[in-house]
Amino acid sequence: MSQRFVTTTVEVEGREERVVVEAPEVEPLPWGPRARLDRVGSRVPRLDAAVKVTGRARYTADVRLPGMLYAAILRAPVAAGTVERLDVAEARAMPGVQALISPPDVSDIQWLHEEPLLGLRIYYHGQPLAAVAADSLLEARTAVAAIRVTVRGRRHHVGVDPEKRVRAARGAPAPPETVKRERGRVRRALREAPVVVTQTSRVPVALHHPLEPHGSVVWWQDDRVTVYDSTQGIFRVRRELAEALGLPVNRVRVIGEYMGGGFGSKNHCGAYTVLAALLSRKTGRPVKLVLDRREVGTDAGHRPESAVRITLGADRDGRLRAIDAEAWVALGVDGWPGGTTQIARRLYRCPNVRTVEHYLYTNAGAMSVFRAPFYVEGAFALESAMDLLAKRLRLDPAELRARNLSDVDPLRSRPYSLDVLPECLDDVTRRIGWGKRRRRPRWARPGPDDRTARGRGVALEIWGAAGGPPAYAEVRINRDASVLVITGTQDLGTGARTVLAQIAAQVLGVPLDQVHVLLGDTDAGPYAPNSWGSMTTASVGPAVRAAAEDAARQLREAAAGMLNVRPEGLVVRRGRIATASGRKSIALARVTEQLGNIMIVGTGHRGPNPESVTVMSFGAQAAEVEVDLETGEVRVLRIVAAHDCGRAINPELAESQMHGGILQGMGYALFERRVQDPGTGQVLNPGLHEYKIATLADMPQIDARVVTKSDPVANHTGTKGLGEPPIIPTAPAIANAVYDALGVQPAELPLTRRRMMQLIRKARRRR
């Protein structure tokens, strides 16, 4: 008998974990490249589109419960220091105020760095200090403003500066250890390499800014806590909230029906959720605590600021001999020492690679993962350095990349399950009309109106999007042959509901509208992982398929009795269960009708990942930009993108994901930057007016191609994740296009007018 519990490797957000997994007794046969599928692979409209376009979709902030109170948070007015006095008497007595919690009430709940949830030590401007629940939001906010807080400030530290040696936040714990890795012998290889280039690039703090602010509605009723939460992980919120409150997990229920985006910033239980729960316990009434936009921009996570120095050594024909990368990353008060240089060890074939990562805590809110965390930052550094190398070698940047592609996983020296990177690179260069590269800046010649310069750039990505266990699903067949799929995942706007329904409909041979997917409720669905790491489709998808196959098996057994045949030869197809020859068949609905109230419940779970191969997803983008030489404005004219997601369950939705990544990547390249005042440590642009995200008018022409090729080794649905990868190459492709246009290379994002004017002046001097 095979072992039931085995260990497998799962990569989440660039970090590998060994996890124990329940090995399924039988895994369905993989849907390989030639599998004939009709529901899977079709461009059906997303199933929740109608409720979303009519305003009927209920998001967390729309939840309204009887007797509900509204809560607001008092936040620290300095970036570092100590609270000396917190006078709440006046606030407590204000009209409408029902409950107030301040540091003494929650000293037993540990939060960041084992500090209390509401502590007296201040680590960042905007840190929660107290919370008020009142009959209306206006009353709650008025009361918060009436709390008198006296603080003693201390010096704080923000930002990262590799030249000056970074200093961590005062009073904060020791920063995470510097991470050094080396394969081969980098120093010697650099000494011997005929061509060496060095580039230091910098990227800013970027904010997720999902348009639905973070928030929870919590009702502590008798001995159960019900939480409506805008979250990427209902099960994680359940566990973390139960731990914070000292409750067994079965007394906490987390519901996230519709969710207005997260992009990585909603992966944990927020302090706001715990505060809402405590206020609900105090009052016995439901409490709504939704952050306002400025709180989202201050204390809801960010992509960290970093500086990366990369040295590349190469042969004269462009083959990489050495990569030496060192990164300095300012995390904020807490965060995840992820892997800013990981992509440098992974994207290209290179025998000698050394990476060093320094992390530090600064006086700012904690970072959180943000769509392809660390790879976005690292890709900008690496892919910029590659273009610098191409220029030094007088080699076409696309050709340089092609020469350095690796046909095995450079990190583990083993094959990929399926490698489509060469195809992606070819595809984007062909479609953008790359042709022969002119290495001379185009603006040297008059442009269309004599004040613009145009250029093109290319960049690649690689991302661990295999997904993995554990993930569970249940498929119930009702007596009218309608299907209920239940799983504890969530739909952030990705289309999870739709693709899971397509998978179940495929297996059971029923029309899509006969399938309902119930997700986003920890009391209803079996466990599924956070929707992060591009892992939902490739983790929950196979679980749903396995559950549907299990239900189909039971239906075949039932039908076999009704048809007087053996169940083994039966197939479920287009609403009927038939013998292989088709001679005998019975409608699915007749089978379920005869079964009556006998429950057909299929269960399934995601099996282990393959051990001897590496499952990655790949992609490439090419950008065309126009630089206004008088104003410094960069306009992205066109992005051509090709990304791999194994088999696309729904190419329409996959394309939408690509658009999203590209537009966020473009914003990161051109305008997004959180500015923290060095003097006060305050975030100066927490709102959407000052923190610029792309608008419709900024949109370039986007030609997104989903490279859909089943990867049956990855899992039996042949899928891989696509949520994050498309954001990775956009900024470097744009920066490389600017380099092509001007002949000088941008080394710092975003490409503001001021930086661009400096670049343009430099270019003119060189002419």
Added chain:
Amino acid sequence: MSGERTRVVLAVNGRRRALALDPRTTLLDALREHLELTGTKRGCDRGECGVCTVLLDGRPVYACLALAAACDGARITTIEGLASAPERLHPVQQAFVAADALQCGYCTPGQILSAVALLEEHPRPTVAQIHEAMAGNLCRCGAYPKIVRAIRAASRRSKRR
């Protein structure tokens, strides 16, 4: 809130609604908190994001920037009032569904109302007109390319009619 109340009458989605409100109440709060029309979303409360866009006498406005009392007597159309029946979507709603012009859906009601107003004014909008009309409705998921596709499709459909 203690104190005075202002009487406000709004014609919301064709229905007369009489409210007694704290004078500081925004149109957004009147819709969401008093009339329970939560299809109009709150994203910033400062006119930065556009998710609260509604039609005020046919013109798109940010409901978070309008005081309810200042809208007394006005005709308000929210996303709930656009479809004549749950299964009979407005052509712009249909076009959004068909083009997959939404992801998380949070900005979608505002996008659709801005698009409806655009097509009322310019049945065959130019690129510049689409940019002008839609740039005030942010979408963080990046549905813009398909929003443009949906607007074009809805425009073609209305031409045929």
